[in-house]
Amino acid sequence: MTPETLAEKVLSATRDAFEALGLDAAVLPAQTAVERPRDPKHGDYASNIALQTAKKAGTNPRALAEKITELLAAADGVAKVDIAGPGFLNITLDAAAAGEIAGQIVKAGPAYGDNGSMAGHHVNLEFVSANPTGPVHIGAVRWAAVGDALARVMRASGAKVTSEYYFNDAGSQIDNFTASLLASAKGEPTPENGYGGAYIDEIAAEVVAKRPGILDAEDPRELFRQDGVALMFAEIKADLEEFGTHFDVYFNEKDLHDKGELDAALERLTALGHVFEADGAVWLRTTTFGDDKDRVVKNSKGGWTYFAADCAYYLDKRERGFDKLVFMLGADHHGYIGRMKAMSRAFGDEPGTIEILIGQLVNLVRDGKPVRLSKRAGNMITLNDVVDAVGVDAARYALARYSSDSSIDLDIELWTRNSSDNPVYYVQYAHARTSAVLRNAAERGVAKGESYDAALLTHERESDLLKALAEFPAVVATAAELREPHRIARYAEELAGSYHRFQHDCRVLPVGDEEPTDRNRARLWVVDATRTVLANALGMLGVSAPERM
Structure with missing residues (x-):
């Protein structure tokens, strides 16, 4: 289960709680989100929706949280819901629901991480x-x-x-x-x-x-x-x-000058009433819109300024x-x-x-x-x-x-430096390790199969890694919204750390003459999912994802 899917379940349970309590659902947000708590003992995810909406609905946050908990705990994939403080919801998923994300990632492949948070926007990035x-x-x-x-x-x-x-x-x-x-x-x-x-x-x-x-x-x-x-x-x-x-x-x-676009921009600004003449020059009254001073568009000799080209270039982009x-x-x-x-x-x-x-x-x-x-x-x-x-x-x-x-x-x-204190080496090495595990599995005839038993993924390291993998689409959306691609790099490093700890504590392949088990196969799905997300994250940074190092 992805955080987005869980958030939808939280919002659905909240709507049902509002209906059961006779509250006005108009105060509910169109969408909500869940977060990973700092202390894993508090569950897999947390929601503040009861605190966020109770006051607007004229009810007690704790009472609303209790009703949401009753309904949410019955949802598929939710193992339990606890209430903390005045109304925080701490949610624990069952192992099968948490482990499903590995299969979803492998199926999505290079598309995992894609999201529609900026759909409909046509962006010029210079x-x-x-x-x-x-x-x-x-x-x-x-x-x-x-x-x-x-x-x-x-x-x-x-x-x-x-x-x-x-x-x-x-x-x-x-x-x-x-x-x-x-x-x-x-x-x-x-x-x-x-x-x-x-x-x-x-x-x-x-x-x-x-x-x-x-x-x-x-x-x-x-x-x-x-x-x-x-x-x-x-x-x-x-x-x-x-x-x-x-x-x-x-x-x-030069194309702006050759095509007469500076004149066109000046004409547009003049028609809008923001151009004036003073001291023999032509000015744009930018102080009307918060600038610290008005700007010259044509100097006293009749020549265009750099700012005039900025205006024309801006208008050219908008008209494209x-x-x-x-x-x-x-x-x-x-x-x-x-x-x-x-x-x-x-x-x-x-x-x-x-x-x-x-x-x-x-x-x-x-x-x-x-x-x-x-x-x-x-x-x-x-x-x-x-x-x-x-x-x-x-x-x-x-x-x-x-x-x-x-x-x-x-x-x-x-x-x-080829060591873990070099961030790019650390992330690329994690990807190379996932590739090596999958390569070794193939050489030994251990196939992950067409499906796996997600309920077997119960180890603490497995849980940590699965939750980290599930966060990637939200990280990408946030990086896009805030114009901060560095969030992808920092996420990749955290994911690499989660994977290194997982591989240290969770044996993926059978040893010696041992027959592969369903747990081995399930873990291979987790390894493959991790390889996919690391490659996708590195790709968004324009960095290669080597299979051998």
């Missing part, structure tokens, strides 16, 4: 979005891991998700990048505000090789801009794909049919939150339409000290540096394991 002036740096690498994991988690929760990368191949940063390439090709020092590092020399040499005589061209700067940006962006895309991060859409800011727009920005973008949310409201959208997630800094650490410089990029740590240091799996897991609003010291020694 992350990384670094301009093509250099390799992906370590801050953006964090979003490459977290953003991709979040997209997977939201899709598993029923949302239609488009992952998007927004870039700009114009502006001062690109001008500085172009000047740096040209200087390198000429053998000149890096210009002021330019970009250094071996990658500049590599790209410049590649452009020169592609266009012999480019330095004698009438406008070599423009040629270096075109080819240099194309080469840099191709490298960025390739690096992200090798990291396992896929984008459905690459969107160029997205009802939720999630922007994942770097640690230096806190100031964007107020203006972006105010801009969304200016377009007439509800507050929840736009979400701004801010990621904190990441340090690559070796021997307890931050690694400062890249061998190739010179003044930054890049995606390839992180992968070279710890590998793709460890990098993705480490970067997605922590809440994005906390900074990370990514310790090279820890994340390359």
